[in-house]
Amino acid sequence: MSPLFRPLALGIYALFLLIGVVCALVLPTLSLFLAKGLGVRPFLVGIPFAGVALMSILYNQVIGSWSDKLADRRPLIATFCFIGALATISLAYSRNYLVVAAVVIFFLSLALVSFSQLLAYSLDYAERNVPAERIPLFNAIVRAQIAIAWVAGPPAGFLLASYFGFKQMYLTAAGMFVFIGLAILKFLPHLDSHAHHLDHLEKADLVPLGALQKRALVLCVIGFSLMWGANNAYLISMPLHLKDGLLIGTEYVGWIMGTCAGLEIPFMILAGHYAARTNIMNLIKLAGASALVLYAGVYVANALWQFFALQIFNAVFIGILAGLGVSVIQELMPGRSGAASALYTNTSHFGNLFSSLLVAVVADAYTYHQVFLVNLLVVALAILAFGRARVKS
Incomplete structure (x- = not known):
């Protein structure tokens, strides 16, 4: 069977689709929540978005480099998903701007690191199982799941917010975060032994970038x-x-x-x-x-x-x-x-x-x-x- 369509590859595609849906559910509606749900002026709406961008850069760069030294990424990805659940539960019940801004900037942005870490896991899988000339195709299929998610996610988010309220929308997102975290721990396998992983890293470290x-x-x-x-x-x-x-x-x-x-x-x-x-x-x-x-x-x-x-x-x-x-x-x-x-x-x-x-x-x-x-x-x-x-x- 082609490594692009083995059960593990299909599982990776499904998890990317789910993470894409939950992100597409939460992010496009955030400005509406701040402006209509909290009633803040446009300048205050922009602050959490700028904060998320800055903290995401910091989190991604620090955690991305550190994660390459871990023997297993799965607990890290799941932890970020559970943080996402706690963050969205907080948004469901809080209507204090300072609390919401802090949750979005420091915790929701940390939860979004789950995407880049799942992407790193998919790259690990590709490097071990996919022929080098087919890796770009594998990566493209992975990214296509995000595009599919963004076709359905934003309309679903706005419908939930419009007909059931922001509380129900964020609780739905929290449930999805928990499901994704548990699925990662239960269904994604450890890719190789600890010894092989460390040996792989040591070889990479011996060849610094020219x-x-x-x-x-x-x-x-x-x-x-x-x-x-x-x-x-x-x-x-x-x-x-x-x-x-x-x-x-x-x-x-x-x-x-x-x-x-x-x-x-x-x-x-x-x-x-x-x-x-x-x-x-x-x-x-x-x-x-x-x-x-x-x-x-x-x-x-x-x-x-x-x-x-x-x-x-x-x-x-x-x-x-x-x-x-x-x-x-x-x-x-x-x-x-x-x-x-x-x-x-x-x-x-x-x-x-x-x-x-x-x-x-x-x-x-x-x-x-x-x-x-x-x-x-x-x-x-x-x-x-x-x-x-x-x-x-």
């Missing part, structure tokens, strides 16, 4: 951060541009995003399939080229159907970026799956911080419409960074 590897790694981190930043700036600006600039109802934004999420999945799988047949960096640059078409198109578009049509380029962009990004970092950091998954996850957090500043400055000085023009420059810089990175094909 100067070219470090340079390529820095350039790729910059490139991925810029691309994720451009994507987040687009997500922030598009609803407001549609509403204020084109007088199009914001209810269509969910349909536009859902269209993209659905289209991403086949492009993720195709990217993983072709990564074994071509230079992976050429595919990453193809994602950048699609982003250029997307943002140029959004800048000149003035009809709703045009925004829907442009989602094909958005799907190529995000499908390749999300599907292959971790494979690029993994190639540059062999034997360091925890650090590699944490570093790649952090590029999205770096991008979110950068894009928040970009949108604030550009939209305040000009309009949200001009953010798409600046995105063209941001993506061009990312393509330049990837073009100067040397990653083996």
Whole structure:
């Protein structure tokens, strides 16, 4: 049986789908909970989001490197899930802003590390069981589960919040966190013996990253951060541009995003399939080229159907970026799956911080419409960074 479809691989896919659903349930509705459930002003809504981004970077980097020295990741991943359950139970019952902000910044962000650690576990599995040329495809299938989750998760979260209230929504999320943690402990096996694990680490430590590897790694981190930043700036600006600039109802934004999420999945799988047949960096640059078409198109578009049509380029962009990004970092950091998954996850957090500043400055000085023009420059810089990175094909 192909290692891509063994019972353990299928279990990993299922757990990623579940973690994706619980994250998609909680994160998109958080701003609504803060603004409507607690009644705080916009500035206070933004503080927990900035705090989550900063703490996630810190947690991911410290825990990611440390976790590579552990003989077994499973108890660590499960612990983070149980912390997520406690955090969401706290959100279900607390209506004090300071308490909620502290829980979100310090504990919910820690629970989100379960994603990068499960990603590290999947990389460990791939390194031991999947042929090297098929690892990008395996990683793409893993990431496709997140895309599937984000097709269903946000609508489910908003429906729960609207019809049953925030308390029931957060208790549902808490139950899911507990289920995922228990499933990880019960169904995910220990990948190899403690001795083999330590021997693997010692061999990796004997081969430090070379100067070219470090340079390529820095350039790729910059490139991925810029691309994720451009994507987040687009997500922030598009609803407001549609509403204020084109007088199009914001209810269509969910349909536009859902269209993209659905289209991403086949492009993720195709990217993983072709990564074994071509230079992976050429595919990453193809994602950048699609982003250029997307943002140029959004800048000149003035009809709703045009925004829907442009989602094909958005799907190529995000499908390749999300599907292959971790494979690029993994190639540059062999034997360091925890650090590699944490570093790649952090590029999205770096991008979110950068894009928040970009949108604030550009939209305040000009309009949200001009953010798409600046995105063209941001993506061009990312393509330049990837073009100067040397990653083996």
